[in-house]
Amino acid sequence: MAITMEQVKELRERTGAGILDCKKVLEQAGGDVNAALKLLRDRGLEIAGKKKDREVRQGRVETYIHPGNQVVAIVELNCETDFVGRNDEFVQLAKDIAMQVAALNPQYLRREDVPDEALQGAEVTTPEKYYEEVVLLDQPFVKQPNVTIAQKIQDTIAKTGENIVVKRFARWEVGA
Numbered sequence: 173m174a175i176t177m178e179q180v181k182e183l184r185e186r187t188g189a190g191i192l193d194c195k196k197v198l199e200q201a202g203g204d205v206n207a208a209l210k211l212l213r214d215r216g217l218e219i220a221g222k223k224k225d226r227e228v229r230q231g232r233v234e235t236y237i238h239p240g241n242q243v244v245a246i247v248e249l250n251c252e253t254d255f256v257g258r259n260d261e262f263v264q265l266a267k268d269i270a271m272q273v274a275a276l277n278p279q280y281l282r283r284e285d286v287p288d289e290a291l292q293g294a295e296v297t298t299p300e301k302y303y304e305e306v307v308l309l310d311q312p313f314v315k316q317p318n319v320t321i322a323q324k325i326q327d328t329i330a331k332t333g334e335n336i337v338v339k340r341f342a343r344w345e346v347g348a
Contacts, residue, residue, distance in 0.1 A: 183197070189330075189331070193215075227252065229252070231257050233249075243345045243346075245270045245342070248339040248340050249336065250337045272308070272313065273308065273341045273343050277343055280307050280308065281341065286303070308321055325338070
């Protein structure tokens with residue numbers, strides 16, 4: 173099947189992947205854009221997995237102040253180079269994660285940070301549901317609920333080619 177430039181352009185706009193990558197996955201998927209998206213996501217997970225042990229010493233601190241100035245969140249997002257730390261994709265990711273922290277008030281960064289007694293004392297139907305509520309990386313992204321924060325980070329890793337890690341976050345609310 174011949175892949176058109178319109179198909180490549182659409183996939184590139186939706187994913188930010190390179191033109192050649194878009195063309196290759198569209199060819200693999202027989203022109204099916206949804207199948208190509210899945211292939212790119214799987215490839216992104218593979219890339220992220222290979223980069224997870226690389227050192228991250230650059231990045232940015234991002235804040236989000238909710239309208240009304242009653243809630244503020246601050247996030248430290250790290251990457252490998254200052255070049256990526258200034259990249260538009262990375263900057264937007266940092267802003268989105270800060271907004272996520274302000275909106276959903278996660279208590280922990282990752283599952284490993286949740287104490288056993290917190291999980292046992294939680295009144296939820298399943299541990300998965302509890303993690304979605306209190307673990308930042310497991311939370312559905314507020315702007316796109318079918319994607320978790322961890323998946324959003326992995327997508328950005330695939331686009332930038334560098335390891336990206338949320339180092340820490342904090343949230344303050346007036347009167348809390």
